[in-house]
Amino acid sequence: MSKTGLKVFAPATVANVAVGYDILGFAIDQPGDEIIIKHGKEPGIKITKITGAKQKLPYDVSSNCAGYAAQKVLDHLGEPDRPFEIELYKKMGLGTGMGSSAASAVAGAMAVNEMMGNPLTKRQLLPFAVAGEEIADGAYHADNVAPSLLGGVTLIRDNATLDVHKIHVPKGIYITMIHPQIEILTKDSRAVLSDQVTLQQTIAQTGNIAGFVLGMFNSNFDLIKRSLTDHIIEPQRAQLIPQFYAMKEEALSLGALGFSISGAGPSMFAFCSDSLAAENIMNAAYRIYNEAKIECSSFVTKINERGALRL
Amino acid sequence: MSKTGLKVFAPATVANVAVGYDILGFAIDQPGDEIIIKHGKEPGIKITKITGAKQKLPYDVSSNCAGYAAQKVLDHLGEPDRPFEIELYKKMGLGTGMGSSAASAVAGAMAVNEMMGNPLTKRQLLPFAVAGEEIADGAYHADNVAPSLLGGVTLIRDNATLDVHKIHVPKGIYITMIHPQIEILTKDSRAVLSDQVTLQQTIAQTGNIAGFVLGMFNSNFDLIKRSLTDHIIEPQRAQLIPQFYAMKEEALSLGALGFSISGAGPSMFAFCSDSLAAENIMNAAYRIYNEAKIECSSFVTKINERGALRL
Numbered sequence A, B: 001m002s003k004t005g006l007k008v009f010a011p012a013t014v015a016n017v018a019v020g021y022d023i024l025g026f027a028i029d030q031p032g033d034e035i036i037i038k039h040g041k042e043p044g045i046k047i048t049k050i051t052g053a054k055q056k057l058p059y060d061v062s063s064n065c066a067g068y069a070a071q072k073v074l075d076h077l078g079e080p081d082r083p084f085e086i087e088l089y090k091k092m093g094l095g096t097g098m099g100s101s102a103a104s105a106v107a108g109a110m111a112v113n114e115m116m117g118n119p120l121t122k123r124q125l126l127p128f129a130v131a132g133e134e135i136a137d138g139a140y141h142a143d144n145v146a147p148s149l150l151g152g153v154t155l156i157r158d159n160a161t162l163d164v165h166k167i168h169v170p171k172g173i174y175i176t177m178i179h180p181q182i183e184i185l186t187k188d189s190r191a192v193l194s195d196q197v198t199l200q201q202t203i204a205q206t207g208n209i210a211g212f213v214l215g216m217f218n219s220n221f222d223l224i225k226r227s228l229t230d231h232i233i234e235p236q237r238a239q240l241i242p243q244f245y246a247m248k249e250e251a252l253s254l255g256a257l258g259f260s261i262s263g264a265g266p267s268m269f270a271f272c273s274d275s276l277a278a279e280n281i282m283n284a285a286y287r288i289y290n291e292a293k294i295e296c297s298s299f300v301t302k303i304n305e306r307g308a309l310r311l
Helices: A065-076 A100-115 A124-135 A145-152 A186-191 A199-217 A219-225 A232-238 A244-253 A276-292 B065-076 B100-115 B122-137 B143-150 B186-191 B199-217 B221-227 B233-240 B243-255 B275-291
Strands: A004-015 A024-039 A043-052 A084-089 A153-158 A165-166 A174-180 A196-198 A258-261 A270-274 A296-302 B005-015 B023-038 B047-050 B084-089 B153-158 B164-168 B175-182 B194-196 B258-261 B268-272 B295-301
Touching: A004 A100, A004 A145, A004 A174, A024 A065, A024 A100, A024 A145, A024 A174, A024 A296, A043 A065, A043 A165, A065 A084, A065 A100, A065 A124, A065 A165, A084 A219, A100 A124, A100 A145, A124 A145, A124 A296, A145 A153, A145 A165, A145 B186, A153 B199, A165 A199, A165 B199, A165 B221, A174 A276, A196 B199, A199 A219, A199 B153, A199 B164, A199 B194, A219 A258, A219 B153, A219 B164, A232 A244, A232 A258, A232 B164, A244 A258, A244 A270, A244 A276, A270 B194, A276 A296, B005 B100, B005 B143, B005 B175, B023 B065, B023 B100, B023 B143, B023 B175, B023 B295, B065 B084, B065 B100, B065 B122, B084 B100, B100 B122, B100 B143, B122 B143, B143 B153, B153 B275, B164 B199, B175 B275, B186 B233, B194 B199, B194 B221, B221 B258, B233 B243, B233 B258, B243 B258, B243 B268, B243 B275, B268 B275, B275 B295
Parallel strands: A043 A084, B047 B084
Antiparallel strands: A004 A024, A024 A084, A024 A153, A153 A165, A174 A270, A174 A296, A196 B194, A258 A270, B005 B023, B023 B084, B023 B153, B153 B164, B175 B268, B175 B295, B258 B268
């Protein structure tokens, strides 16, 4: 157990990844939420500081992702009243589609576990972090939480049982993140989705997710490229994101293996096999959104293989 | 080129494999169709003999899977009038769900290619064999043809472009095939399927196909077992097969990793991690169908890694 305090980092994530709605996600190197945790004076978790959030985030532990996840870990360890103070440094906005709530929840669970001397493995922390994100999102699903915690590209075969597996990441993958400065709430983004899919769409999507997994395993970039087409979710959500198809067309013409919506949007990601394509796509994003007079941030990053960690 | 004649073998196959409707299939060691091919006297392909078919199969090359595929290969090679005589030895019935038409089409394409001195690779024969099967089935899809030709477990990411890939097969997999002696035509079996699927079913199915591919790669039998559940097709088709659920329950309780319908049925397959479970399931099949007074054949086989070959 740490005698004074410590700092943890939990990375942003891209969920869905075009072909794995609710079952696929990956972590990126930056940004990521940070938590500083110290011993406290009053029983249980107390949130003493939140910075970097555009929206007002709750300090109440029972409705804050990080606080809730942290408290759940304490409860599980049979030490619900152990006094800890948490400072939450948000590095990404809510509603960006980069797994903001998940990163906070993961950081909260990690922080307490580190302070307690790591009684739990990362894998064992997963349900508590998922419960933390559920506070914000209303859904018990791990497609952001699992990659933020464990790193890499993760398959969540089944969310209810947290049947989570890491997928091999080929060398040389670069990611361009593009974030037009509009806000889409996950619940709004879910509301546009039909609960019906055609059998043909399902056949195409199962072929593509299988092709993606196989392509990743074999470092077969051509197969990854052919596989990264979303027949189901993207066509329904693209309408919520200005310039989506212009951006996608440009990204693919610049060599992206795939381009789609990050999580519930509005962020988008380009999946690239080299840094040049990734940088060209970043530049194209600034040009396209500048022309459309929409504020935008874009950056090139890599897949984060380590996941959450103590800094 | 062979001066006299030769014999080829194309194995039976299991398509769909629970979680890969239209996109997944595997070949089994036995049974398989055989073709003897010889030089003929009249221009083009001539079918001179068909044995083993319960139903009357056409001798007309344009409507026989084997003949059509064979002729397509000749056409492609620019030698449409090269005279060949084909004898087709059927080892499985039409409508069994074991890829009977596909095996014949593959054998036809292979036979001509072998006689011509192997100008084409197996991969290059694929479209001609698929075209041959289409004669019988009415659909251009490779989930039986690809594994019969290439062997192993094959993913057909996309049928239209024949984007076909082999999936690693862990050591120790045994298959029990169970064939109650009723006939289901593929077109009837397709007719019971709704063209709508729920989004939740699709999420579950994409999770499972990805889990299956990952489990096969990592020889993770537990993951394969959790993944081999069909949320979409099996519940709709099971009604066509007497005793399906009794058989499935027994197979799973005897240790099968998965149990589902082979192709369009009525054959069923159990996917097992050892031969004992596979044999016990075979014995259970005889017991269950004997009690139900339905004739049944069942056998234990392995996944055929070689695919079609010259004998």
